[in-house]
Amino acid sequence: MDLTGVPAARLDAAVATALAHGRAAVEVAGGMLALAVVGDVVLVGPLAAPDPDEHEPGWDRDPSRERGCPACALAWWHDVSPGSTGAEVGPQAAPVVRDLVLRVLADPPARWRRAVLVLDRAAGTVAVHRFLPHPDCPRCAARWRPTRPVDLRAPQPAEQGLRARLPDRSAVLEHLVDARFGPVLRLRRDEDQPLAPTTADLVVPGRARVEHGSGWSASPARADVLAVLDGLARVLGGYRRPVVPVTVARWDEVADRALDPHTLVPPGTALPEAGTATSWVWGRSTRDDRPLLVPEHVAYAHEHGIGARFVAGSTTGTGIGSTHEEAVLHGLLEAVEHDAALRAWAARAPLTEVLLDEDGEHAAVRALLAARGLHLRVLDVTGDAAVPVVLAVASADDTGLPAVTVASGAGATAGDAIRAAVARCAGRALGWAARGREEDGGRHVVGAAHRDGAGVVAAGGAGVVVRGDGAASERGVGEATEVHLAALLADHRLVRSAADHVGLHALPGARHLSTFLQQPAGAVGEAALDARAGLPTGDVVAALRVLLRRLHGRGTDVVVVDQSAPEVVAAVGLRAAKVVVPGALRLTTGPAAGQAAPHPFG
Known part of the structure; x- marks a missing residue:
């Protein structure tokens, strides 16, 4: 990168501002380089490109034109390290921070669009960390798209475990695992315990919570990937993303286009009065091939929603796959x-x-x-x-x-x-x-x-x-x-x-x-x-087709809510789908109707 366009005085002023007030940015050839100080940690980057010309063909599909976003980086940072605020790095650190800035400026701009150079003064480390677009960012979050029909025509050859493709472990590590920015914070396994699963710790964006996925396999590499898939199911099936629209209505107002709440609870379970409102999200009926409203707290296990919550939260039926159909199959x-x-x-x-x-x-x-x-x-x-x-x-x-x-x-x-x-x-x-x-x-x-x-x-x-x-x-x-x-x-x-x-x-x-x-x-x-x-x-599609035919044949609908995270799809090609089967029992925690004793399933 050409450094001649960055006067030393401008660079020094930006560093001083960051150290004194916690935030700064310096204009460089290639955009605005963000500087932040959080406690005793200094963040250099990302490098945000100038706003694109939206009239230029292909500007939003060219990976080389990734814009970068400091707001996304800080959102992930505070998800992973909630409560970490304030600038505790004094002005004496200015020479070190200036050197870090010059190190970033020496690279091509594209390298730092979604990356941050992190100085941890307490640990004495400097490391490069990468981050994904944050779903809470109004600038970067992808627009919501309605759930599309499953395609039961085109074959999808399956490998082990009815999967068209399992992401390579190296790709998962490169694009999803980062201890500072998530979404996967770490993979861990007790090497001294026989048959120990891999546990994946995932941060829930915007919630400062951590969910844990487990992967069981004789192959440690496969167990790592399966743990990430399980963790993604818990996050995406548990928490609604901000861009997903919600409809607040009484059941009798939307009965012609909504899932019947009576099919979601055991027989004899009391439901709220018909005039009680609740919040709904859009899914799609595979039997009738039409959009269908699903109670928000049924689609997303940990959302309280608005109004009545009449079903215990459960992530049962959240599937992850390399295609929409594969995700639906595994959820089903x-x-x-x-x-x-x-x-x-x-x-x-x-x-x-x-x-x-x-x-x-x-x-x-x-x-x-x-x-x-x-x-x-x-x-x-x-x-x-x-x-x-x-x-x-x-x-x-x-x-x-x-x-x-x-x-x-x-x-x-x-x-x-x-x-x-x-x-x-x-x-x-x-x-x-x-x-x-x-x-x-x-x-x-x-x-x-x-x-x-x-x-x-x-x-x-x-x-x-x-x-x-x-x-x-x-x-x-x-x-x-x-x-x-x-x-x-x-x-x-x-x-x-x-x-x-x-x-x-x-x-x-x-x-x-x-x-x-x-x-x-x-x-x-x-x-x-x-x-x-x-x-x-x-074949994934052949298996899904047979299973849907069996269920539809006995009058049972299968309702799908697309819960994919566009940033995860772009990074490793993984999609998510919540599958709701009316009349089916779902795994919940706590005492449940019809059970003489709490179930033993974890």
Whole structure:
């Protein structure tokens, strides 16, 4: 970059202003370079280009013309480090900051459109960080687009796990993972724990919250990617983006173009008065191929919306995929899986055991569990959709911990379903067995949290943010102490989080809640289960077409809400879709109608 257009006096003045007041910008050849001081951290960049000529053809589609946006960078910064304000770097740092500015100016402008050079004086580090457009930015956030119909004509050849394409781990790391700006803050795994999942920590833009995704796979690289997909589902399926329009109306005002609330709750559940307003977002009916309003709190699990909220929040049915159809398929598979698992739990009738080959692919996992006093059983809960769904149950001997661990799995084949359920179940059970009870400030804590320098803590699977003073946010997971778990056993109404559900059933005193899982009514082989249920495995669209035909054939609609984040689509090609199946049970936390005891699913 030509430095001759940047007089030394102008540069020095901008640096001095930033150090004194926290914000400044310096005009350079290529735009305006932002400077910011947040606490003891100095941010140099991004380099915002001049406003484009919107009459010039292709200006908004040319990646080389990325404009850059300081507002986006600061929005992500405050999402990741909420409460960090003020300029604490004194004027003595001016020479260092000036050198950092010159380092940025020595590069082509395009490199710094979505990048920031960060000086952390406390840590003594200088590093380049990249960021995506922020969904709260009025300048950069992409316009909302209505949910389009699924295309069931063009084939989409599938790879492992009914995916047309799984993003490469290196692409995910390059474009999505950044400890300072997110959206994925970190990937972590307990290398000492057998079958440990990868956990992805994702910041929720605009909310200063963190959600956690889990990835289970024998391949660490694949587990990393799957953890990011799961985390994206929790973020995009939990929180409405500002550009998504909301309609506030009474049910009777929109009944001709809205999902019937009565189909979203168990029979007998009281609903608000017909004249009570609620907020709605637009989705699309796959059966009738028309736009359809969906209650906002049904589409987005953690949104309170406006007016009545009559359904418990759930991210059930949020799918992530490389195409719209792939995202819909995986959201629908999850909806079918959770419905079948919850119906089996509510019925509490003995189930058919799926016999695993003694020397088959799960023999090593069974041996690993057995060495820790845990017995593995797989049960068939396949429902009317004829998609293989199973429960994997790991039970401990006598008073061992965890007493009972349960996970569900679904797939195009029985093998896929078993593989998914066994991986989740074994990973959770072995995690308990490995950690036991860990000391944390004098308390015995199950699944102790891991703290980083920013004060963000991940614990127990559900989303929680713990500030630097250790105080939990209102949506914390609940401390899984012995006293806490004992209280849950005494009063099921206290169950509030995914960690509570799993922790309750880990107690030896809770064995009676799942006795029916230990008393199978019969047995079936994996091949026999495959013969009576399944989906095409070689094509995403073919599998989606078959599954939709089955559901539509019995009069069941499948409603889709596109929840894609345009910045994620542009970065790694991943899309999101929420799938709502009227009449299906959804995985929620806390006591639920029709359940004699809280379910064991995390």
